[in-house]
Amino acid sequence: MSSYAITGASKGIGQEFVRQLVADEANTVLAIVRNPASRDISELASKHPNLHVIKGDVTDPKSILEAASAAAAITDGKLDVLIHNSNAVDMASMGYNPSQLPFDAQAIREIFEPSFSTGIYGGLWTTNAFLPLVEKGTQKKIVHISTAMADVTFINKTGVSYAVAYSVTKAGMNVQVAKYAAELAPKGIKVLALSPGWVDTWEGEKPAEVVQADEAMLKQFQLWEPECKAQILPEESVGKCLRVIEHLDAKDSGLLLSHNGDQLTWL
Template sequence: MASYVIAGASRGLGYQYLQTLSSNPSNTVIGLARNPSAVKSQLASDGITNVHIFAGDLTSPSSLSAAATEVSKIANGKVDHLIVNGAYVSDKTSSLTPTGFIGNEELLKSDFEASINTNVVGVIYTINAFLPLIKAGSVKKVVVISTGMTEPDLIKEAEVAASVTYAASKAATNVVVYKYATELKSEGIIFLALSPGLVRTGLPEEMYDYLAEVFRKYEPGFKGAISTQESVEAQLKVIQGVGIEQSGEFLSHLGTKRWL
């Protein structure tokens, strides 16, 4: 029996984690969402009854602390896996290159602040809130969902100059993961930054076609975006296989440093 807490479980990869993990009745599966009632309604609609949902906002340490208290009650004071999935990405800035912010300086500042608050500070809030439960667990794994868009080789080879604030904030998150791994290695806690690949999470289909063409400059055999189910199943294999010697690493859903 293993326990999992998924932060950012309302949709996309986070909700898929709930679906996939709950298919094993021996798992204790817990999701955090800013709007728990909506997630509960979706779970009921999908016929999923063995998932616990609590309110938890990555930008609110008090809500995360309260969620950890509730989780402790149903998980006997310990959690095996914490998966931090929530992220901020803005439609207004995702297509902008660095020079695209010329004349848009206030947008650059506000978008960086929002990106850092959720993607970096929010990750620290979440890990710190649940760390006592992770320390008490037997598996002791903390996974932060990142993106291959932070990698210089992909940026250079695929010539991706856009998505500045999102990629930069996620790169900072990867550093935070290394810092945790370094601090807590002696306690046997495994930290991992994990890229999910290019996943279909609601963009128009033509956008996925465009991205596939862009990414083939980096990976000529790239077949295109994968489903949330494919991504989560691949991620779980990586999570299950990672050991303390890899703590702090940034890996892809393939379990390697190749991102597609």
């Protein structure tokens, strides 16, 4: 039996992690969400007794400590795998290049704060809150969901100059993961930054401007991977991510890997 805790589990990739993991009744799955009453996660919990929905906000240190305490009560103080998936972005500025960012201190903070709060600060607080549980677990794995958009070689080859706050945050996350890996190696704990690929998590029909943006990104991404034809679905992404997590060992701890388990096939 394995135990998993996933933050940002109420939608998108996080919810798909939960959906695939609860399919194995031997797993104990902890979905960490800001609103435990949200419809989709509540429906999943009603169908799977091995799913436990826990209230927790990664941007609030007190809240995430309480979530870890609630998790410990369910798992007897142990956790095999922590997946920090929480993410937030300022959508209004996602299309900006760095030279387009405003000469306004408050505006810059508002652009960077959502990503920093969930990825950097939230990553620290979540990891530290759940670390005592992971230390007592069997697999001893911590995974932070990252992106190829934080890989400088990928950026330079594709010319992807937008999504600045998101990419900078994920780059910081990758360094943070490496620091944790260096610190925790003597305890046998493996820490990984994992890119899920180019995943379509849009709910409902896409507006025309989103479709156009996807088409423009595809042309850039094909400079890296000519065979790339479109975004992948969450089911495919998470299935591959779980295989990478399953095979995570000490030699890969501290790295940024793709959902394919390498540092090349990002898409």
